[in-house]
Amino acid sequence: MSHPANALPGPPDREAEDAFGSSGRGYWVRLRTLVLLRWTAILGQAAAILVAWRYYAIDLDLALCLLVVGAAVAVNVAAEIAFPLNTRLSDRAAFLTLLFDTSQLALLLYLTGGLNNPFALLILAPATIAATALPARATVFLGTVTIALVTILAFVHQPLATRDGAAITVPAIFGFGYWLAIVIGVVFLGLYARRVASEIRMMSEALLATQMALAREQKLTDLGGVIAAAAHELGTPLATIKIASAELARELDDRPDLQDDARLIRDQADRCRDILRSMGRAGKEDLHLRSAPFSALVREAAEPHLGRGKVLHFDLGDEPGASDRQPQVLRKPEIVHGLRNLVQNAVDFARAEVWVDADWGERDLTVTISDDGRGYPTHLLGRIGEPFLPRRRDDSADRRPEYDGMGLGLFIAKTLLERTGARLSFANGSDPFLTEEERPARSGAVVTVSWPRGRIEVTDTGGLGENRPIVS
16 A cells, blocks of 8 residues: 555644634744834834934924824733733734734834835734744735735825925835835745744654654653562562462361462462563563664564564574674664654555565664555655655545554654664655556565664673672
């Protein structure tokens, strides 16, 4: 089958939006941020008005201009009084705040010459902020309002003149150029800012999922250590209980009812011993095996998927007589979890068979995982390993609907393995245009993971860690 590139659930559906356009991404913008930005704008507006009126003798309706600036001051003061500044605004509240800023600046530009005012460019700011923080519908609406206001200002505004009556205008062609530049700026900066912010958010979500996966693997390792310690510490009291219960059973020959109870205690002690012995063995494997033969590490990663209805073929170079030349490698949770994700992906989308091969040379250690499925979608092959990949409508959703094709699983595997120094490459085993008869056995997805030997090879210690002197 076609690989959707992961098998893990993605983030909340970005298409499920309410009537306002919110997709569950709200409450990102702090009120304090917008308040500080508005105070900065207020200081700049007041300074520009006073300098133009006082030093350049521009004939302005000073009272109306300062009244418009005062409206922004009143809104800021009211916001600081009514709400804590660490309040995070909903999508609707952030949208209304930015809409007010756009309208206030447009009104101020109307009073100061419209697009003849060189500060008209600042009307781009609210629309750009909206593109980074608001849903698409709210961003488009605010951008449309901005373009509409700029268009109105191009034709309707108070003329700009000095107090001695000299008009301050720009040639019509320059006025059209200013209008066109602002319109293009709204569209371009909005799309650019939204694209960058979206990629940053997706990467943050994916890295969070990666950290959670690694933390889970580490917790399992720590849990194994606790189990091993418990098995060791409880061994002695359980042995004492068994000896004491056996002695009681022998001494209670004349009390069959009590003798049965003593034998039951002995049997249950034996059962506890067996359980702790098996748990302790697993715990020691998790806690103490700091390094292992390369083939053993690869087998451990693939082991949970051996009984899932697909045949796994191993070529790990661990045939008899070859183990003495196998490299010992660090048994890191990142390697185990990353390889396990890759094997899981291959098993999920193979028809019947999966191949796991390991090889090593003087410089590199390599693992190759391939299957007999349909391979990766060709239109996504260059983007495999990115989080939250888009999916075409004709992809494998109808064949395997529980996979949403977002790419998170392979991103997690790729991130964890690259953290250990690995290089990953993704390919398909055959040409998608071949017929079924012409396709080779390993016709599906192929993942190659390669490490420089020095990054994970262990040369100075055995598999059970370092021996330490006993300090009395």
